[in-house]
Amino acid sequence: MKKGRRALVGWQGVVAEVPEDWNLVSIGGNESSGYFRVDSPGTMSLEAKWSTEPRNVDLRRQLEAFLSQIARKCRKRKVNFEHKIKAKDDGSLSFSWRSDRKGVGLLYRCDLCKRIVIAQLSGAKADDISGCASYILPTVADHSEDGWQTWAVYGLVAEVPPGYKLEKHKLMSGYIQLVFRKANNRLTIERWALADVVLKKHSLTEWYADAVRHDLRRFKYQIEEIDFDGEPAVELTGERAGFKILKAFPDILMLRRPAMYLNACAWACEKSNRIYSVQVIHTSREQIFDDILDRVECH
Known part of the structure; x- marks a missing residue:
């Protein structure tokens, strides 16, 4: 098979x-145990498990257990199974x-992240x-070498700063x-397909303001039209509004810095025909917004 163009999965x-x-076609688990x-x-x-x-x-015992699962499935189908392992x-x-x-594959343990990874490629004879x-x-x-974590699913490729854990998807x-989420800080990365259809009757500014209105109802913010790497974009900046700041008091009493500040950017990528959005609700110390934007690939 020729190499051709490649895509990242993460x-x-x-x-x-x-x-x-x-x-x-399949994905699941968490940072400690998962697969795709x-x-x-x-x-x-291609399957990857960690x-x-x-x-x-004992790495060999871990691999033998993995191969035993394949062997059991073969026995149920009444077909022979043989394998080789090489250190x-x-x-x-x-x-x-x-x-x-x-199939062929590899198993290794990473001393840095303390995970065992099994990756295998399988196919017909x-x-x-x-x-x-x-x-x-x-x-x-x-x-990665710098501690940022790569996520790549269905055309959305982004890197997330150290300490941020997936809360929902x-x-x-x-x-x-x-x-x-990292403590009180929240990072949301989104991607919408068919941008030309989504924006057929509304401008990007009108559409995005409506899309985030509910989630950002506790914030007072400004929307500004900008150019983002040559693409039409909108930028939001703001902070928690008025008396609703009282909702942050439990965090203050617990000596935790409340996430008071909002930064967001959405842009329409003409080449991929998709809309992308990065939204960060953060404390005054968490200045990561621009770095995250630089690490989102839209085409």
């Missing part, structure tokens, strides 16, 4: 590069298996699994929302 900081026409699966248009799949384990965990110089384990399908794995598996990573064909 969840909870575990990322991989796959051919552009592969599709994310990406399917080719044909019969190949779990937090103690330093002295590598860096402490990781590579493996291959064969039944009515075949006729598929060039080894050739495809030679350029996909080396792209699997579980953390929505993954739909026309709308994606990722909400993160």
Whole structure:
């Protein structure tokens, strides 16, 4: 298989590069334990699983348990299963298996984030699994060099600052929302499809003001039309309004800085025909808004 153009897939900081026409079909879990699966248009799949384990965990035993699950499924289908495991110089384990399908993969433990990651490429007997794995598996990573966490789902690619944990998410064909929290600070990254349809009867300013009105009802803010990297955009700046600041008193009494300030930006990307939004509700110390904007890819 030719390399061609690639797309990034990432969840909870575990990322991989796959051919552009592969599709994310399954995703779940949290930072401590999770998975994702990406399917080719044909019969190949990339799976990545991770779990937090103690330093002295037996990696070979972990891999044997993973392969035993595949073997059990093969026995149910009454097909033979065989596998090989090879220890590598860096402490990781590579493996291959064969039944009515075949697969190759790797298992390693990251001492920095304390996660064990298993990544495997599987497919039909006729598929060039080894050739495809030679350029996909080396792209699997579980953390970035600067501590920011990469998220890449259905065309939304963004990096999130250290300390922010996923609180909730929505993954739909026309709308994606990722909400993160760090203490009282909240970061929301959104993506809407079909921007030309969404903005057919309204300007971006009118549409976005209506879209955020409910969520930002406790804030007093200004909306300004701007240019963002050559794209039409709107910027919101503000803070908690009037007597509603009383809602922050519990945080003040607990000696926690309340999240008083709002920064947001939404832009329509002509090339991808999508609308993107980054919204940060933060304390005076959390000045990360511009850095986050710089790390959101829209096309």
